[in-house]
Amino acid sequence: MRSRGSxxxxxxxxxxxxxxxxxxxxxxxxxxxxRFPTMEQNVLDSHATEDLMIQNQSEQSCNRPDRRSFLTAAxxxxxxxxxxxxxxxxxxxxRYPEPDVIVLDKRFETYKLGNAPIQRLYHSPEMLxxxxxxxxxxxRYLLWSDIPNNHQLRWLEEDRHVSVFRQPSGNSNGNxxxxxxxQISCEHLxxxxxxxxxxxxxxVLAKSYAGKSFNAxxxxxxxxxxxxxxxxxxxxxxxxxxxxxxxxxxxxxYQKEAIYRIDSKTGQVxxxxxxxxxxxxxxxxxxxxxxxxxxxxxxxxxxxxxQIKVWDVVEESKLANGREFASMELEVDGEVKAxxxxxxxxxxxxxxxxxxxxxxxxxxxxxxFAPDGQRIGQILLPEICSNVCFGGTKRNRLFxxxxxxxxxxxxxxTGAHIT
Numbered sequence: 001m002r003s004r005g006s007x008x009x010x011x012x013x014x015x016x017x018x019x020x021x022x023x024x025x026x027x028x029x030x031x032x033x034x035r036f037p038t039m040e041q042n043v044l045d046s047h048a049t050e051d052l053m054i055q056n057q058s059e060q061s062c063n064r065p066d067r068r069s070f071l072t073a074a075x076x077x078x079x080x081x082x083x084x085x086x087x088x089x090x091x092x093x094x095r096y097p098e099p100d101v102i103v104l105d106k107r108f109e110t111y112k113l114g115n116a117p118i119q120r121l122y123h124s125p126e127m128l129x130x131x132x133x134x135x136x137x138x139x140r141y142l143l144w145s146d147i148p149n150n151h152q153l154r155w156l157e158e159d160r161h162v163s164v165f166r167q168p169s170g171n172s173n174g175n176x177x178x179x180x181x182x183q184i185s186c187e188h189l190x191x192x193x194x195x196x197x198x199x200x201x202x203x204v205l206a207k208s209y210a211g212k213s214f215n216a217x218x219x220x221x222x223x224x225x226x227x228x229x230x231x232x233x234x235x236x237x238x239x240x241x242x243x244x245x246x247x248x249x250x251x252x253x254y255q256k257e258a259i260y261r262i263d264s265k266t267g268q269v270x271x272x273x274x275x276x277x278x279x280x281x282x283x284x285x286x287x288x289x290x291x292x293x294x295x296x297x298x299x300x301x302x303x304x305x306x307q308i309k310v311w312d313v314v315e316e317s318k319l320a321n322g323r324e325f326a327s328m329e330l331e332v333d334g335e336v337k338a339x340x341x342x343x344x345x346x347x348x349x350x351x352x353x354x355x356x357x358x359x360x361x362x363x364x365x366x367x368x369f370a371p372d373g374q375r376i377g378q379i380l381l382p383e384i385c386s387n388v389c390f391g392g393t394k395r396n397r398l399f400x401x402x403x404x405x406x407x408x409x410x411x412x413x414t415g416a417h418i419t
Contacts, residue, residue: 084361084382087120087405094118100365100380101409107370108377111351116410118379121155122162123405129242130401131343132219134175134183135391135419142391144401145172147188147242155406157392162406170194171236171243174219174281174343174387177419184228186217188236188243191254193217193228193262205262206230206269215253216243219281219343219387221417223288225316226264231293233257233278251300259293261317272319273311277304281343281387285371286350286416289313292325294341294354306338308354308369326352326373332362339363343387343401347413351376353398357384366400381407390415 085100086092097114128148135142140157143165151167152175166172170187177183183196184205191214193206205228208214216236221229236243237253246253258274259282273279277297284291291311297304310325329338339359344352350371357364365381366388383403391399395414400407 085380087123087382098409102378102380103376104378105370105374105376108368111347111368111377111411111413113410113412118381118407118409121160121399121406121408122153125404127153127404129386130403130406131173131386132175132186133343133387133389133391133399133401133406134177135389135395135399135415136177136181137391137395137418138181140393142389142399142406143175143183144387144406145169145175145185147171147173147236150189152185173217173236173242174230176220176222178222178228179224179226179418184220184222186220186230188216191216191237191243193220193230205267206260209255209258209260209269209271212255215246215255215257218279221282221284223284223316227317228262228264229259229272229282229291230262231259231279231282233280233296235278257297259291259319263317270317272317273322275322276309277301281341281355283344283346283352284313284417285346286348288316291319292344292346292352294344296340296342298338299340306340308341308344308352324373326354326369326375328354328356328367330359330363330367330375332359337363341367342385343389345388345390346416347390347411348416349413350416351413353388353390355385355387355400355402357386357402365402366398379409389419391419 132145142155152165152169154165171189172185174186195203214232215234218231234253237246261270280294280296282293306328308326311319311322337359341354344354352369356367366379368377370376385402387401
């Protein structure tokens with residue numbers, strides 16, 4: 001095992017190498033590395049088979065980078081890879097308490113367990129973008145999507161077995177379960193919200209609003225009254241890699257991005273808010289009186305903020321008083337940086353656990369916000385975290401989908417909702 005001194009020395013050498021190469025090149029602009037592509041980015045133009053998509057994954061990128069962006073991105077990757085925590089089979093054990101569960105505020109001390117490590121439950125280089133985790137309490141399994149590979153995976157609690165659960169999946173993104181135990185999925189490819197029935201059939205719950213197709217439903221949550229709330233930011237309509245690229249030439253593939261509610265009694269779809277750039281992950285407060293939604297609109301709109309918004313839920317059916325709940329800005333190594341919150345969940349105390357990414361070491365992972373919007377803790381991961389959910393037998397385990405891996409950590413709280 002390396003000594004602390006030798007580790008620090010190696011890090012310094014890496015930073016010196018990076019600095020010497022990049023000093024005359026200036027600041028790396030956020031372009032090639034973003035999962036949220038602009039309209040100028042090149043993605044697959046044909047609807048290829050899954051095998052071809054996997055094979056060509058390494059070839060999908062932005063337009064050919066110039067020397068400046070290429071060197072900067074390359075050396076940033078080298079540095080991040082060298083400094084990132086090793087979760088491989090031969091990685092050394094981690095001394096408790098878990099160093100990558102970070103207390104930023106005393107209020108978070110209650111939730112950090114002294115002898116609970118972050119575990120990587122599953123990793124595969126063939127898994128391209130893990131998303132949409134949902135816990136099934138009856139089956140004791142975690143379900144999640146691998147959007148580009150067009151299938152869903154399942155992790156079993158009793159023996160940690162992972163297998164393909166559903167294929168094809170319509171390039172599904174977010175998943176959840178309703179109060180009857182039926183799976184709800186947001187499909188990018190079909191631009192629909194669907195429900196899987198007990199007999200194996202599929203019911204289309206929503207596919208259009210005001211006579212126009214949805215852009216690409218992203219994430220969904222259920223209300224105790226049976227209504228389903230979902231977001232439609234449109235990423236699956238901007239690229240073939242995660243859905244089907246629209247030919248409209250707009251960052252709004254088919255209509256303005258918005259948040260919707262499906263009435264469980266009538267089946268009617270209602271738009272509840274559009275005062276947000278690109279609504280992404282969403283969750284209710286424990287009492288269902290607030291709705292939190294991550295805004296990732298900065299991926300395409302220059303005046304958008306990296307933030308989580310919150311609305312008051314009125315009469316269990318409407319939203320009012322939309323406002324910022326928390327900013328995703330954070331000082332890392334002396335510099336204020338802002339990434340994206342994606343999937344979010346609430347615990348029973350009203351804290352919001354938000355996936356975070358697209359900045360790098362010291363930022364990517366999970367950010368935890370108290371009910372007043374103050375960041376009180378972090379969980380650092382070596383990969384970009386897309387989404388989270390509470391699960392496990394006691395619902396006190398936080399599952400985290402992160403790029404090509406699935407992570408989990410026990411915490412001293414439980415999820416506020418069924419998944």
